[in-house]
Amino acid sequence: MDRIEILEERVAHLTRAVEDLSDVVARQSREIDRLTRVSQLLAQREAERESDGAGTIPLADQKPPHW
Template sequence: MSTQIDIEEKLSHLIRTVDDLSDVVARQEREIAVLTRQVMRLTERAEADAEGSVTLTDQRPPHY
């Protein structure tokens, strides 16, 4: 019987570990979604700023 108890204890620990890992993955998924939205907003802002700016490579240096 001792073996069955050991197996049940190990199974219990494994179930708890899987539940903990599931929580971690869910939290990371939410964080990734937030970060993805932030990156998209920053990219859109950078693109909008770039559209209104003058490209310096097309200008002559001031010493000419």
């Protein structure tokens, strides 16, 4: 193989690697977006649950009975 063919082969491999990594990043971005939405939903539900018990101390802030 001459030098040009070797370089063309390397460029082809690098192009494939970049495309593969781009797919991984896109997939991870979608997963992060999904997890962010789930986290926000859970935080909202917890805030609503705590506000529904008006006048009571949230369970996480209550002292255990042995204290």
